Amino acid sequence: MTRETVLETLTKIIAILLLPVAYLYAPGQARHFACQWALALRFPAETLDGLDRATAAAFTTARTEAFWRHGQLIGLTSGHRDAADQHELFTAEVARTGSETAARQRVLPPEESRHVKGTALDVRPTEGALWLETHGDRYGLYRRYDNEWWHFEHCASPPARQPHPGSAVSRCYERTFPLSF
Numbered sequence: 001m002t003r004e005t006v007l008e009t010l011t012k013i014i015a016i017l018l019l020p021v022a023y024l025y026a027p028g029q030a031r032h033f034a035c036q037w038a039l040a041l042r043f044p045a046e047t048l049d050g051l052d053r054a055t056a057a058a059f060t061t062a063r064t065e066a067f068w069r070h071g072q073l074i075g076l077t078s079g080h081r082d083a084a085d086q087h088e089l090f091t092a093e094v095a096r097t098g099s100e101t102a103a104r105q106r107v108l109p110p111e112e113s114r115h116v117k118g119t120a121l122d123v124r125p126t127e128g129a130l131w132l133e134t135h136g137d138r139y140g141l142y143r144r145y146d147n148e149w150w151h152f153e154h155c156a157s158p159p160a161r162q163p164h165p166g167s168a169v170s171r172c173y174e175r176t177f178p179l180s181f
Helices: 003-025 027-042 053-070 083-097 126-139
Strands: 075-078 120-124 141-143 151-154
Touching (some): 003 027, 027 053, 053 126, 053 151, 126 141, 126 151
Antiparallel strands (some): 120 151
16 A cells, blocks of 8 residues: 555545534534545645635535545645746746746746636646546636646636647636535
């Protein structure tokens, strides 16, 4: 058994054990809270801070369904980034690749990045991203780029898939998402 398999199994057990506490905390949303708490233990470095409210609601609802219906864990590697962090990522990629055009195949400048707007998510593991690619449209979460299996954006309707971030940008309108879980 691999380390990842052990951690996944422990996360599922913890979520089940947390159900009674979550029921006392929020009777109608026990599965949601037990899932979020267990995933917070599994992925302690992740944060939903700075995400657009509808994007955060869509993501947490999607991963709750993935967890309880399909046994799939979905962690957040990166969500909101402030403009300075995004600028630093872009500048580093320009330095690494030697040009802005080449850098834009992997990172966008802050004024174009949906991470800065709080409506983009980078998820893990690969299996979680595959689940989200298959089921994410129910929540307005769409994979945007062929070269980034981990990158999803919250949109009102399915945007055209692009080869990479720097290709011709299609519009992705924000979608309102009910906050009930």
